[in-house]
Amino acid sequence: MMTTEAADLQPLHTLGLLARAERLSRLTEAAQLAPLLAGAVAPVRVLGGGSNLVPGTTVDGTVIKVELQGRQLLGEDETAWYVAAAAGENWHDFVQWTLAQGWPGLENLSLIPGTVGAAPIQNIGAYGVELKDHFHALTALSLADGATTVFTPEQCAFGYRDSVFKQAEAGRWLIADVLFKLPKQWQPRLDYGDLRSRLAGEAITPQAVAAAVMAARQSKLPDQAVIGNAGSFFHNPIVPAAQADALRAAYPGLPVYPHAEGRAKLAAGWLIEQAGWKGRQLGAVGMYEKQALVLVNHGGATADDVRRLMQQVQADVAERFGVQLQPEPVWW
Template sequence: MLVQKNVPLQGLNSFHIVARAQALAHITSEADVKSLLADPAWASEPKFVLGGGSNIVLTGDVKPLVLKVEVLGRQVVGETAKAVIVEAGAGEDWHAFVAWTLAQGLPGLENMALIPGTVGAAPVQNIGAYGVELQDRFESLDAIDLQTGETFTLNAGQCAFGYRDSVFKHSSSGKQDGGYSPIGLKDRALILRVRFALPKPWKPVLGYADIDKKMAEHCTDQPTAQQLFDWVCEVRHAKLPDPAVIGNAGSFFKNPTVSPEQCTDIIGRDPKVVYYPLPDGSFKLAAGWLIDACGWRGKSVGMAGVYEKQALVLVNRGSVDGPDGATGGEVMTLAKAIQTSVYERFGILLEPEPVVV
């Protein structure tokens, strides 16, 4: 298959950082991967899987062979007493897929509307919003081993989902007992298709202040799935910058989890801290509030800045298609400065969400 050389990546990452791939191949099917692995020129070369580019920070040109995932397709593939199973190709746009499920009369993903990226990247990050995470709706996925060319299927347990985490973000894996026992599949697997179990009967997932406000405005306590979808889109549009207009990778830091003792200590020093109790007794703190409390909202390092409307989002203050924007180095310098400030004030080390390349 055709492998392009010296490919610009500014339009293929949502931060719109200027960088190039030394080589790039467009992957539209399992056969494309097998063709590459059969080619002596590329079989043993390091590889980097690229989806929608919405969760990466490029700090320079990419030397490994970039595999741009463009596997398409959306279909209902089965049904059980408790769920309808739908499948989507890894290259499908996530938000468009969510909208499609609703158009088919199949609710369940609406709380995760407008999350940028592709379907294939969703399980890698275990995306989530407004009380629903991907793992809550996940059924299984098909992937291909980038070393052997063998296709395999993983269920939720094998994906080892955690908060913004999965087996695909960790290195080192093994194949045991005739099947994959993944310790880590980072740089080892390319996701081809993902299946979701959409619940029957459906009921809305509520409990977030932004959604509560929308319910009050519309005088209802039982919104439809379409209403939830529309409200989530409205809230996200109001709070988060459009990557097509302002380069960004969405929420840059994970919300940290602390013990009850830590939470009590922080509340004692900063009573206005935003926190949420978790089922296991721990507490999740709002990383955006912590960053804002340290005075970072609107600040910049070079052309990298903290978004004025939401301190959790780092942005590229340059144009999305010009050479004047932030470098990956500036983004990471800003991120590290924020980490230092938050740690010095609250004793908490914020963990970045995006993958740094």
């Protein structure tokens, strides 16, 4: 474990904002947490890959950078392989490793940035698959005293880009490792036309699906190593089905997806583009030219710059469509 005062956070999150932490501690072993907490400056915050984060210029308290490593097959039965990964493992690398071992299921989640430990918090999802679809359990450490607790799928209360770790249990846990249940009877998920068209004429294998997902993402999302961004910046809004029907009648090109309980999901990127923000810049930040849902840092931006752009995009979408967009990233 290493602790740094007045630590530079700019290289530790993908949006690349100018930011410093009062104290930064790097956690490489779970046993380090309890003594770390005993000497921590409050508040205590947990940092994974920083791909879903908007830090302020000065972040008070202690930031714990999770660098726990390890991945292994814990067991199998007639239906599934049970594969565990430590929280600090890179998510995309872990997915590709499972595929290389012949354990499919996570291929649609290829190239999602971040760490394994952050994935359940957000219930990451892409191309018709969510993390909860292949989740079995996780081990979490209390940020009060370092004590260990195992969470089942039911206890995680997964929802759309949501979990108990963003709601009732927010700020109380550090996820140490995640256990996945990967199916032996694999069925491809090709719900999206983009994937079907990319796979036309090919043999449908988990590796082929992963390659198609990666190609699709790379065609419209900026490389975080080249231009700072936090991926999709806004949630796709969930609205009553009647409101979605009225909007689609007024705007026939609006993508609408069915959702549970008489509601529907709208495409936030389409709303933002129609509001005139695709490729448009406000100071040091803007909405990406190839995907209006992605907010990018053109260099030297701060959280204040991000907030100004976010609020302007929200106002313009609300004025035109009567829909309120909600940001995805965590704000520090």
